[in-house]
Amino acid sequence: MRKRMQLQGFGKRDFNRELISLVIPIALQNLISATVISVDVIMLGMISQSAMAAVSLAGQITFTLTLFYMGLSAGASILTAQYWGKKDTPTIQRILSIACVFSLCISILFFLSSFLIPEALINLFTNDPELIQYGSRFLQFNSFSYLVMGLSQMYLSVIRSMENAKLGAWISSLCLILNILFNAICIFVLYPSSPELAIPAVALATVLARMIELACCMMHSLTKGTIRFRLPVRDRIQRNLLKDFLKYTLPVQGNYIVWGGALTATAAIIGHVNSDMVAANSIASVVKNLAVVLCGGIATGGSVLVGKYLGQGEMAKARYAGNHMCYYALFFGVIAGCTILLIKPLVYSMVNLNPVAQSYLNGMLYINAYYCIAKSFNSTTIAGIFPAGGDSKFGLWCDTVVMWLIILPLSYLCAFVWQVSPIFLYFVISLDELIKLPIAFTRYRQFKWLNNLTRNFT
Template sequence: MKLQKNGGGNAGFYQKLFALVLPIAFQQFMLTAVSASDALMLGFVSQDSLSAVSLAGQITFVFNLFMGGLTMGTSILAAQYYGKGDTLSIEKIFAYVTKVSFLISAVFFLASLFVPELLMRIFTPEPQLIAGGATYLRIVAASYLFTGISQIYLCILKNTGYAMKSMIIGSTAVVVNIFLNAALIYGLWFFPKMGIAGAALATSISKLLELAWAYVESLREKHVRLHVRFCFAVDKLLARDYWRYSLPMLGDYLVWGVGFTMYSVIMGHLGSDAVAANSIANIVKNLIVSFCTGLANGGGIIVGNELGMGDLKQAKKYGGLLWKMAIVSGIASGLLLVALSPLILKVTALSPQATEYLKWMLVLCACYMIAKSINMTTIAGIFPAGGDSKFGLICDTITMWAFAVPVGFLA
């Protein structure tokens, strides 16, 4: 969906925005739904199973931080070149980032396959949680290879006018994942009963499906394609531009995300009750904040398109409108979380102590939704689209590592 200059005023802006935001938000919601289904289904197996997979999932979380940094840099350049109508440059960036992403994915694959126990000991000293998490990581390792490539495909689709198709592919993979979760965890129909291993296998199979479909979609007429020759014949100017945008974004994702992972380390040393409650709270928060994520990503694409066409005035105007929308969506998200909290506490099969932890975690999550929405829209959407990807790195380094993580350990 290439934007036309001035796009019919505010009405045109909102039409363009929601055509991007809704598919991205729905896809984000569906991705979080996988974690929700893992937690809900494994919670009925045992609280230790839920806690083990929650901690093992932190490895996937860190992997997704790398993917987030890579795809954000890709989005910035792809949106700008798409605004200019320069398909060749998009294909060169596509190939280069796919190569980088595959190499990073291979590191996570090898570590999860061969030293999963070592990874689990980072988060917990409890033997039963280490054993369950290691089982999960060995099987889910293959999904890192598939995801590392499929996410770049889906990113290119979103930024070249096919956001809806990207949503359909990603969401279908999620539905398959949830179905296989139930079948393989509990042994439904003719499937074997595998417990934790079943949840991991479901993830790997669904990610393979996602990659295969994204590849086939890219072969269609007028779609940007992955050309192997561009993987090895690097355009040095494009690569330099890419890292100029991406390195600060990647650094920001890692500084924030690894700091956030430290919360799981803290919880892991407080016991299974704290881990289980934290797992549910994060899942609920991520489900509800999906629209804010879509607003940040969709808004960044639109601002990037306008800058690609050289219309700085219109890009600034759209940035102001996005900031106001972020406040509204943050308030709505917080109120929704408050309204759903009693239901969440009733349906989760947790111990009394874990339920008490969860109650207060949900209250605190609701309180910070407005700030979360504004920060995502500005730091992860508008600023990078305008070329400022360093502010987020500086901001998160100070807030996470000078305040949040030390205070978390002390508390």
């Protein structure tokens, strides 16, 4: 294989150069996006443990909406990367239009439910009256951000698949800086000792930051972009593209819903154990998500390259790229796990938890250290390489079996029947990635993901 790659004038140095040009800005964008989602929880945690836990639970609704965005983005990215390999920009324009229509419809549904029945939604995750009051208030105000998030996410994902990852990093950086600034004003200047007032103010700060994010995307689209926000054109080409979009998006979307629904269900189980575990889990989740951002960058950036090579018909390059992505995923997964262990003292100094919650957090961070290694490999293969080559159904059945037939029933029994300790319950909940690791590796070695998905429309 190495000899073949050298005959084509392509080797490890060429691949690494292309990968780094994508991974660094994508990892930065993932870091910033994770921080934007988490910054409300972290900053409110500086004034009230209850406010932090409540906003963390309200964030489960935003997380569920984000799953739909992730599925739509993945479907758009699969086709965009391969058509980018053919340099077919008009077709990519059509893909963006399709993705935006679907994302807007879903955003409106989530906005209406979160604005009209916030208490009912928060009640799904906890029966603590104070958490329900704080969480529903945050959710109702934050729901306005849903109306703009989808469009910006679709645009940035398509641009990223055209190997312009720096734009997303710049826009996300601006969004993060503004969000932190607005939050600081609300928490430390306007309402330093009033969590009931700080919570809706922080939600509105997030809404404003998201609106600015969309404005930046629209400005780039109108001035420097090769694709723009446009309504779909109804013709034969669009109908064929819609069929392809649904064919490759629906399994990925189903995978994200199955996976995310299971995570939401585990959050509900944790929420019904006690509020201390909710608070500890909210911090542990933030730390875990921040630790694996580079791994996510490898998965996303590598999938763009795999899709591009497949669209060009370069199967050997795609296979070479996939092999090296797996090596890098394991390596940086270990780095992520070690990072969690190293920053534990910093995490303890940043949040205000009672002794019980802090003891829970200590155990959770140790568990997350091993979790990151398996998570890195699985996200690179199941969410990156496989969908890039059209093998998008594997993740759906894998997560359905592992999460819904193994992890969730076992977690329910541990929490409410056997009533194990909170840390052992968290250990059981975190077993999913370890179970999926050998399954994902076996599927990768079958190379069923080496497929060119493009059509010739000209």
